[in-house]
Amino acid sequence: MPSPAVDDYLKSIYHHTEWQDRRITPKQLASVLGLAPSSVTEMVQKLAAQGLVSHEPYQPISLTAEGEQRAAAIIRRHRLIETWLVREFGYTWDEVHDEAEILEHALSDRLLEGIDTRLGHPRFDPHGDAIPDAAGHVHREPFVLLADARPGHAGRVLRVSDRDPEVLREVEDAGLTVGTEVRVDARGTVTIEGAAVPVTDAAASAVWLTA
Template identity: 60%
Template sequence: MPASKNPAIEDYLKTVYAHTEWQPEPITPSALAGKLGVAPSSVTEMVKKMAAAGLVSHVPYGPLRLTDEGRVRALAVVRRHRLIETWLVHEMGYAWDEVHDEAEVLEHALSDRLLEAIDVRLGRPTRDPHGDAIPAADGALAAEPFVRLDEAAAGHTGRVLRISDRDPEVLRSLAAAGVAPGVGVVVESADASGERVRIRLAPNGARGAKAVPAEASPVELTTAAAAEIWVTG
């Protein structure tokens, strides 16, 4: 079995890739262990295997970086995961807060033929239900300048690019407030304590999001919730 078809290695590759997708700092072995919920010793052994297979570059006690080959294989796993999430929402009736765990299982089981059929069926989407870019079959990936909402200045106007799927409860509360990928937002203010961010939704709407009236009321978010949202820069 090729290293890239090992489910455990696929999970490692995807996690290393995801860590730097929206910020520049490489992941450390201890952070990788925390994200995967495994012992640091397990990470040490797996990293040795991945380095020997040419998938990561690593010096003892230093951060991990994907090699070119590791990035190609990581993007293939990411493509599977995000296409499956999109399929579950658009074809199987799942809500966007229900798909992550299902995709975690199915991404290791689907054949390339079935994945291609799903891609065609969905019209070759470029973003998943959370706004994350879906890599093309050749690894090409759409990218736009972005800023995290909790770090955006008052007056910043942008469009929601993606919302982290890490916390289903946050996804549900944002959906109820009409905040979804594709929706325009204007940052009105952050309170003096830095605990809340107030935004106004722009009336451009988005597929899958509830309609936004022209005079929408402000939406107040905790900074923790705002930190799960990325908007165009």
């Protein structure tokens, strides 16, 4: 049965490996969800019993095929809603996350598919995150985190993390919006349209470029 609590766990596990390969640990999951480790351990055991995650004691957690499909479905809802709010209601990209968290559990499947059709079946949300299709499939280009990119690397901004609205505003002020062409000069500096732009560590850790 649908459960917002279960969905939040599955989304968090899915998000963790979306832009890097290391699986999430119970401690990391507890930190992301703001819950006590004991509560997380108990829920993970329940999710494992339902066939939604794979987990051994003291080991990282991964989604099963069923868990990944369910996570992709709720993430599809969230990202379509974010895109809808930006395009149709004038929300800025740092305002949509919390609204989408509420609406993703309230919209019917029929309304969601109507939104998808009205928006022209978008593949990416305002932050550059891939929107899974109805079957849960996504397509991503090879990527590198700006903080890990070597001097001289040139690429297009693929994605900006929406975890911290303040960092989103900082990234926007620096001109590092999705689609922007960037050349990495050195740690803390990039070039955009011929101009050197300072980039804080927080911003560099929130921006992904094409590899």
